[in-house]
Amino acid sequence: MDGNFKEWRIMMFGLNLKLPVWQAPMAGVSTAELTAAASNAGVLGNVGAGYLSGEQTEEFIQRVKRLTNAPFGVNLFVPGQVKTTHEQVTAAHQLLSPFREQLGIAEDVDSISFSPPAFDEQLAVVLQEKVKVCSFTFGLPPKRAIEKLKENGIITVGTATTVDEALACEKEGVDAVVIQGSEAGGHRGTFQSPESLIGLMALLPQAAQEVRIPVIAAGGIMNGKGIAAALCLGASAVQLGTAFLVTAESGAHPLHKEAILSAKENDAVLTRAFSGKTARGISNRFIKEMQQHEEVFLPYPLQNTLTQPIRKQAGKQNNKEYLSLWSGQGTRLSKQQTVNELVESLVDEMDASLLAANRTVQNIRRGSLTEPQ
Template sequence: MIETVLTRLLTIDAPIVQAPMAGGPTTPELIAAVSNAGGLGSLGAGYLSPEQIRSAIRHIRTLTDRPFGVNLFVPGPGQAEEPEEAVLTDMAACLDVYRRELGIPERPSLHLDFPSFEEQIDVVLEERVPVFSFTFGIPSPEVMERLSQHGTFVIGTATTVDEAIRLERAGAHAVVAQGSEAGGHRGTFLKEASESLIGLMALVPQIADHVAVPVIASGGIMDGRGLAASLTLGASAVQMGTAFLTCTESGAHPTHKQKILAASEDATEVTNAYSGKAARGIQTTFMRSMPAGRIPAYPIQHAMTTDIRQASARANNPEYMSLWAGQGLRLANAQSAAVLIEKTIAQAQKRIAW
């Protein structure tokens, strides 16, 4: 295996973090398989209730005794505020076009009962999860202090150098440098996402030069070449998402997996159409046809499109699903998580003197 400052801190064998993809892909089986293979498995728990998080953590512990992490979304300023009624009305009418196409009821009730971040954190602390990661911002000083008191290793997400500096000052023990190539939601919290699309090769060394904590490179990394390059640039590990989405243990929808395996590097784009927050995914009819205009911010838009995404998944119709993926799609393979990690490490070792 490859030893770095981060592998020593986390007591793992491989400098590979499985991205904490919320919404179903990060099953206990995937997380345990990654951790058992020497990496760090991560539960994407942003959408889960406290009870679901506790159940998942306990399930993971029946499958592995190795370190793993739990990831949550930090509520942004004004997240609880509802947009103007006119914006909601316009978006509801727009979405009804897709509902008619899918044959589902129009104008469903809008459910905004999102999990409480404070209650989610309580479970993470009560269950003494060894690693906690977060995105979309920085938890309050009180939360960071509680995590510190419990001895939890804390990882934050940055898309710029300034964000990384803020995370280190807030007490993060490591920083994920999320390049513009990365799939899924952008972790930007200081500027607009469109102003923070920095490529990974440029981002990693600049962050590494400005923070003392370990840096985890994320974005378009699919194999050992990406790992070797990231370590050379100053990272202590990589975070891989799309590569794990197509693994056998992944809970990603079969149609999502098929689209990744068939897509090319130019098939993705960044959109806020599905959730109201910028995210990179494979282009779909929904993304291309959504009219430009005022899209409600996250999590309102996420709630408003839930029935459409779920109906599309039930029908195995990828054109209205959120097919999150990074730009390294051509390198994806259908394989087990253990095989992916083994191949990645072996390939990296051939390219660097370790």
């Protein structure tokens, strides 16, 4: 390697990327334009298909294909076993009554319905469309599903928040694993108990040491310096979410983007209030007022279904106090720009950071502790 990292092509799994970066699959704010723009810019774009039906997933993938010839991935939520009672649903629904009243949403507990997961239909679509990469969050997919994907030449990726989860992903047979540090925005990918909050700098090198498959670092990384650091800690690639969430092509609500762009790092807090699963987002009134009632929350995805009308109406009314403003902790590093501008800056920053680190090492070896020029 001659030091000109701008022409570096990352060949992991033959993806031929300009930069070892994956755009995080952010369910709810994913757009075909965002995924395609990321892939066209030379990183791996991803579709956050978690909340889509099988038919919607197919339509989304086909829209992306019309916008890019480059490889991209699809992320699916692995469904879990969820049990609840009518009394628990009623109590959780009643807890949300003041918020519905303020937003003008009619009360109708009898109309609540929970749709079955569309995982099998989505998996069939991924196989049909022969998407390059299929990643999974919230658990391990059936081993047969992984085998079928591999038989069709599709790269499989798990998500882990601990070394043990990473080892479980490897044992299940996935080709790579996303190592998600506690700094990450949105939902935690945890699927083993008890839930742990391990920072990426501590988690990444341990996971890279213990598993043989490639690891993709995620959590709080916003610029080229973070990418360079993750590569030095053993990552084969880096996944960025929040940095892409505020780009022009993202489908996030304008108030969501504004909240991140103006937030401090400690404004991004953990909550279960919106979905029943731990997620990191910018603190607002809903999170603060609900934090004393966690015992009433329904498990994911039932709580998510209950709060959906509140989030939807808040978006229509431009009321950020009831929106799920998912964000990682690197908020001060967020910038309002296009995907292409973001990727170009990542290339330059990573390039400069790796070269500066190399000069520092050389200075130390020569016995000089002066700053690199």
